[in-house]
Amino acid sequence: MKELTYKQKEVLKFIWNYLKNHSHPPTIREIGDGLKFSSTGTVRDYLTALKRKGFIKIQQNKSRAIEIIKRSLFHIPIAGSIHAGPADLAIEDIQGYLELDDFMLKDDMFALRIKGDSMTDSGIMEGDLVVVKRQETALTNDIIVALLNSNEATVKILRKKDNIFFLEPANKKYESIYQDFNIIGKVVSVIRRYR
């Protein structure tokens, strides 16, 4: 699957948003109107480009027959591990994609599979998926994803005592973490599946 140009992404985003608002795909002219293209030919050029690159399917001679192929831009990635390079945050080892309800679906979210049992008292078990909203601050008692000095991501409860923030696990077997950390995001949802 090749990369999309900026403009092509804009077109795909428009189709995505139109779908969310209308629950059916737009026509060529509706895309043109929305993105200020005065020619239907322009839109068709974009659609064929998106098709060629594997992001959509289109059917001939059918109105609104645009299908966005899953696992594209807008699904929430499931991170295997999280690292922070010198500049930016990197979510690596994408293990797959979650497809969630609209009301949960935001651009700034990702999912993380839980390792270990340090949060079991809060009902977050090993193997659970947590949906994380990226944000750099959080409130005390929020369940957050924090990045430690060791470049390791961990899910813990944010606590404050004597004006010092620390990370508290939800399992008496483990001790609170008082070292430096950065907040990556807040856990907004937990999803578990039984086979």
Added chain:
Amino acid sequence: MKELTYKQKEVLKFIWNYLKNHSHPPTIREIGDGLKFSSTGTVRDYLTALKRKGFIKIQQNKSRAIEIIKRSLFHIPIAGSIHAGPADLAIEDIQGYLELDDFMLKDDMFALRIKGDSMTDSGIMEGDLVVVKRQETALTNDIIVALLNSNEATVKILRKKDNIFFLEPANKKYESIYQDFNIIGKVVSVIRRYR
């Protein structure tokens, strides 16, 4: 929201299935072909009936502009309580509807909001939603929804000892239940949201 007739349900089902297979709604003629109506007028009559009864929205002069309104037939109901009458099972106090991924969406599923803390050791907390697949049997160690004699539904682990089945909570504060029960379904997923 009024009731649908049998035929009207058939039309709504057809639209629903078409949507699942094509990811865009059908045209009037496609509905007619699928349901063996020789006239476009017939289909339009059904669409206006479905619209009047609040199950779909349609836009004028727009192709395939049929929108199935949420909270209709096919979403998973969130049950407030479950009772068993003499004949059939009744899910009551519908609190709302869950909209889930296709791969989770089946006709024979419903969701239940957890009351109490009897399953916390399995990571099922008060307020969580559990998605339940209706079935009358289950395997030992499955987490199930059982209906007790008292006509009360409960989520517990199915255990077997000395050839006797019983219901075990996942919290030492509570004792296992040895009375008679019926299996309503199996918990296949847990969903929790933090505000």
Added chain:
DNA sequence: TTGACATACACACATTTGTGTGGTATATTA
């Protein structure tokens, strides 16, 4: 028995919509 509703059909008509064909311009790649 009148009115409302459900269940169908036929078919002309107007609008919507995708397609075809032809342009222009720029940038990148082989």
Added chain:
DNA sequence: TAATATACCACACAAATGTGTGTATGTCAA
């Protein structure tokens, strides 16, 4: 330097598609 991709435009045309206006039959409640 030629080929390819990107990024637009204009517009006619045919096919797809919704709408309008009829007709017919049966049921059920007021």
